[in-house]
Amino acid sequence: MSAADDGVQQTADMTTPLNLDANPLFADFGVRMAGVGLDLFIVMFITEVVPVNVIEAIGLTVTDRRPINLAVFLLYCSVFWSSPLRATPAQLLFGMRVVDEMGERLSLGRAVVRGVLLIGLFAAAMTILGIPSTPYLGVVALVGYSLLFLAALTPNRQAGHDLLVHSLVVNKTALKSRERLAQLREHVSDSDPVSRKQRRPSVKSIVENMIVLVIPVIVLLVFAQVGHDRNLRSRIGYAVGEVAMLKIAVEEYYAYYTRWPTKEGELGVATRVNYPDGGYYELEDDGVIRIRFTVKSALKKGSIVVSPTVEEDRITWECHADGDFAKKHLIAGCRE
Numbered sequence: 001m002s003a004a005d006d007g008v009q010q011t012a013d014m015t016t017p018l019n020l021d022a023n024p025l026f027a028d029f030g031v032r033m034a035g036v037g038l039d040l041f042i043v044m045f046i047t048e049v050v051p052v053n054v055i056e057a058i059g060l061t062v063t064d065r066r067p068i069n070l071a072v073f074l075l076y077c078s079v080f081w082s083s084p085l086r087a088t089p090a091q092l093l094f095g096m097r098v099v100d101e102m103g104e105r106l107s108l109g110r111a112v113v114r115g116v117l118l119i120g121l122f123a124a125a126m127t128i129l130g131i132p133s134t135p136y137l138g139v140v141a142l143v144g145y146s147l148l149f150l151a152a153l154t155p156n157r158q159a160g161h162d163l164l165v166h167s168l169v170v171n172k173t174a175l176k177s178r179e180r181l182a183q184l185r186e187h188v189s190d191s192d193p194v195s196r197k198q199r200r201p202s203v204k205s206i207v208e209n210m211i212v213l214v215i216p217v218i219v220l221l222v223f224a225q226v227g228h229d230r231n232l233r234s235r236i237g238y239a240v241g242e243v244a245m246l247k248i249a250v251e252e253y254y255a256y257y258t259r260w261p262t263k264e265g266e267l268g269v270a271t272r273v274n275y276p277d278g279g280y281y282e283l284e285d286d287g288v289i290r291i292r293f294t295v296k297s298a299l300k301k302g303s304i305v306v307s308p309t310v311e312e313d314r315i316t317w318e319c320h321a322d323g324d325f326a327k328k329h330l331i332a333g334c335r336e
Contacts, residue, residue, distance in 0.1 A: 026157035027096040030212040038090035081111040117161035132228035152209035232329040242275040260287035
């Protein structure tokens with residue numbers, strides 16, 4: 001074999017590791033999201049079985065579980081990431097490991113910071129549920145989803161929180177041997193242009209990951225809108241139900257005096273009555289009862305008018321909306 005052939009062979013040997021696909025080193029975006037979802041489910045299960053006396057012992061009410069969920073999730077992730085396992089139970093199940101950019105175990109401090117950032121990103125992403133009632137939250141949700149989706153776009157599959165703490169989520173096979181660990185470090189390094197080019201995600205993988213992300217986003221938006229509409233209809237129905245006693249008082253007054261009361265004082269009731277679900281009702285001329293809302297911007301734009309009519313010595317009540325109400329939010333008896 002000639003010297004030239006030796007040189008070619010050496011060059012091929014030196015570049016062979018670079019020709020290996022980098023993707024198997026890093027956890028797939030969809031698998032990462034599935035792992036986080038399963039971890040959240042595990043944490044929710046843990047917090048639901050915490051005895052009531054334990055909750056009360058730390059000064060929290062039984063219904064105040066959000067701080068408990070966040071604290072347990074942070075502790076859960078931080079301890080597992082910084083442990084010899086280098087992964088939460090869900091990540092172990094899906095064959096993932098969380099390490100630093102050298103493939104080493106995270107310190108507890110870095111794991112805590114990573115956990116705080118991850119919670120922040122998911123909290124921002126979940127504001128998508130508030131978009132139907134507060135549209136500007138869409139900007140917050142977009143930022144959260146964008147920083148999470150970086151895991152499908154960046155060369156080393158790092159999401160926003162990974163970039164800030166210099167962590168990686170790799171497949172367990174990336175740490176199986178010294179050769180694979182060396183390959184991981186080589187791909188993470190920015191020093192070699194060939195390696196850097198190989199680490200760029202393909203258009204196909206980006207599209208596939210976008211589908212993985214978009215489907216649950218659409219489902220969440222639909223769920224949020226349905227829940228929002230149901231909540232508004234429930235509030236209107238509750239408010240209409242709250243005036244039942246006042247309607248009876250108006251009917252009795254008319255039956256006795258054959259005229260409508262002109263003010264609440266004639267009925268022996270307050271001028272304005274607040275009801276628990278966020279609003280109030282008041283009596284107007286001709287026995288008309290007007291219901292107003294003090295919560296939910298979509299309800300503050302108008303009012304519900306409940307008016308009596310005498311038909312053959314019998315009083316009937318009609319209900320209609322006054323103002324900018326979406327028809328779909330009105331209960332059946334108040335639709336014109």
